[in-house]
Amino acid sequence: MVESRARHPKQTLVLGVLATTTLFAAPFSRALFITAASLFALTWLFTPGAIQRIQQARVFEPAIPAVALFVLILAEGLLRHGLHWEAITNIRVYSKLLLVLMLAQFLLSDAWRTRATQAWVAGMAIVIVSTIANVFVDLPWSKSQNQGFGNDHSVFVEYVSQGIMTAIFSTYCLLRSIESWRDSRNACVAWAFAGLVSMASMLFLLQGRSGVIAFLVAIVTVIFVRSPRNTRVPLLALSLGLVGAIALSSPLMRERIAMAYSELIAYSPFAHTSIGLRIDMWKLAFDHWMGNFLLGTGSGSYAKIAETHFGHCDQTCIHPHNQFLFLAMEYGFLAPIIYLWFIFELIRAGLKIRGLHGSFLAAIGFVILVDGLYNSPLWYRAQSYFLYSLIGLALASAFSNGARRATDR
Numbered sequence: 001m002v003e004s005r006a007r008h009p010k011q012t013l014v015l016g017v018l019a020t021t022t023l024f025a026a027p028f029s030r031a032l033f034i035t036a037a038s039l040f041a042l043t044w045l046f047t048p049g050a051i052q053r054i055q056q057a058r059v060f061e062p063a064i065p066a067v068a069l070f071v072l073i074l075a076e077g078l079l080r081h082g083l084h085w086e087a088i089t090n091i092r093v094y095s096k097l098l099l100v101l102m103l104a105q106f107l108l109s110d111a112w113r114t115r116a117t118q119a120w121v122a123g124m125a126i127v128i129v130s131t132i133a134n135v136f137v138d139l140p141w142s143k144s145q146n147q148g149f150g151n152d153h154s155v156f157v158e159y160v161s162q163g164i165m166t167a168i169f170s171t172y173c174l175l176r177s178i179e180s181w182r183d184s185r186n187a188c189v190a191w192a193f194a195g196l197v198s199m200a201s202m203l204f205l206l207q208g209r210s211g212v213i214a215f216l217v218a219i220v221t222v223i224f225v226r227s228p229r230n231t232r233v234p235l236l237a238l239s240l241g242l243v244g245a246i247a248l249s250s251p252l253m254r255e256r257i258a259m260a261y262s263e264l265i266a267y268s269p270f271a272h273t274s275i276g277l278r279i280d281m282w283k284l285a286f287d288h289w290m291g292n293f294l295l296g297t298g299s300g301s302y303a304k305i306a307e308t309h310f311g312h313c314d315q316t317c318i319h320p321h322n323q324f325l326f327l328a329m330e331y332g333f334l335a336p337i338i339y340l341w342f343i344f345e346l347i348r349a350g351l352k353i354r355g356l357h358g359s360f361l362a363a364i365g366f367v368i369l370v371d372g373l374y375n376s377p378l379w380y381r382a383q384s385y386f387l388y389s390l391i392g393l394a395l396a397s398a399f400s401n402g403a404r405r406a407t408d409r
Contacts, residue, residue, distance in 0.1 A: 011047050015040060016112040019103055024119035026389040027127050027165055028156040033385045037099055044102045057105040060395050061349040065342035066097040072338065076331055077299040086300020090330075093379055096388040097342075103392025104399070113396055120393060124169045124198075127162065130155040131201045150251055152207040161382035163202055163211020164371060168390070170198035171218040171363055178226075179356045203250045209260065210375060212247050217370045218363040219243065225351065225359045272314065278321045278374060284309055285325035289332075296332040319379055323372035326379065339378075343369050346391065349398055357397040364394055 018040035025032035044053060057063060073094045077087035107113040130139055134153040138145045142155045154162045173195030180187040202211045223235050247253045263275035271277070288297050288305060297305060306317045320326050327335035343365050350362030368377050368387065377383045 008048055011043070011049075012109075012112075015043055015106055016109075016115065018043060019106055019112060020116045020119045022103070022389050023116045023393060024123045026120070026386045027123040027169075028130075030381065030385065033389070037096070037385075037389070041099055041102055044106065053102075053105050056108070057101040060101060060104050060399060062342050062345040062391075062395070063101055065338050065345055066100060069335065069338045069342060070094050070097045072331060072335060073299065076296075080295070081298045084300065086303055087298075088300075090299050090379075093384060096384065097378075100388055100392045100395070103389060104395040107393055107396035108400055110400065113393070113400065116393055117397070120390065121169075124165065125194075127155060127165065128169075128194075128198050128201055131162070131205050132197075135205065149204070153201075153205040157382035159206045159208040160210045160375065161380070161386070163206050163208040164214050164367070164375075164377070164383055165386050166198050166202040166206070167211045167215035167218060168364065168367060170195045170202065170215060171222065172360055173198060175222060175356045175360055199246075203247055203253055207256055209253070209256050210371065212243075212253060214367045214371060216240065216243055217366050221363040221366045222359045225362055277315055280310070281306065281316060281320040282322055282325055285320040285322065285329040289325065289328040292329075292332065294332050296328065296330045296335070299330055301330055302326065319376040321374055321376065323376045323378060326376050339372075343372075346395075349395065353398045353401060355401060357394070357401045361394040361398045364391060 018036050021036035022033060022040055025036055044050070074091055077083060077091050081087070103116075107116055130142065131153050133139060134142050134144065134147075134155055135149060136147060138147060139155065142153075143158065144152055144154055146152070152159050156162070157165075173191050177188050177191035177195060180191060199215065202215065219239050220236060223239055224232055227235050248257075260275055263271075263273040267273075267276050267279060269276075269280060271280075284306060285302070291297075302320060303313075303317045306320070307313055310316045320329070324336040324339065327339055346365035346368070347362050350358045350360070350365060352358065353361070364387070371377045371383075375383065377387055
């Protein structure tokens, strides 16, 4: 790998700049992300050394399920009902499963992985700073134009996706704080401050519940992985109690939790509420999957089926807010099994590595697992851009540090 890069320094520089730009843009710029990621993938595939890069990408645990899921979706779109816009959209979205492996392979380079990590942190810093500034100033690039506390202040994307991003970033900052404790107290304090500010922005400046759930899942994962067995239970109880108390201190969060409870209690079919619509969409997807158990209803078929069923597209025609049922309905029983396999391999890869990088990768895996029960994290635009690129970076970080640790032994 070193020799190949030495022979093609210009190619390495181009790939490095594009990979770094992809990580930087993922939290806030759809256009920049698509441009950089597309150019990176094309350069990775169609320049000298592609065969060697493909062979190197095979070492990552999630490689086989990632390729298998994409091939299934590609074959369904091309062979079963012929290409149409919705099927092309699905192929385009899930092709980023391959981007994960491309990024992970390239970012095995220590220098470029460091730059890509710094770029991702900078991109998230733009999101967090803009969110806080939006309380006091109506930023021209902000989706929400409502100053003052007690309002939603999501900026570049809607509050659900920003909540997930911020939860993961806050977890990363807190992990970096723990890791830097022995080497630099100043760095430890700086990362802890960044983590707490990010957590506060998620709890007090965003109205979604998904971010809080993601943060709880990530914290539970990190504590379970990093703490001795005899201290896991009290540490988990303390952390959950602390995060829960902080969450309940947020007026926005209390309002959303109370709303969720009232919507659940008062549920009736075709109710135009967040919980009610989700239940209806889950039932629709499950029923159609049961009627087409082996092969599903076809790639990109959900939107038209939902529009016919509900008679409107008020948040119902985009996706069924469940990644597992979404895949099962359109592609049959194999798709969610392969998807679970992909997540399992992510988590397994993280659990094999001690330290920050293994804990962080495992946390990402569990967040995707839980978030997939009420969202479609690897399909929906903002979340998918963020997660695909971050998984590639996290895989490279975990693998590199794990391989180095094994060599040291």
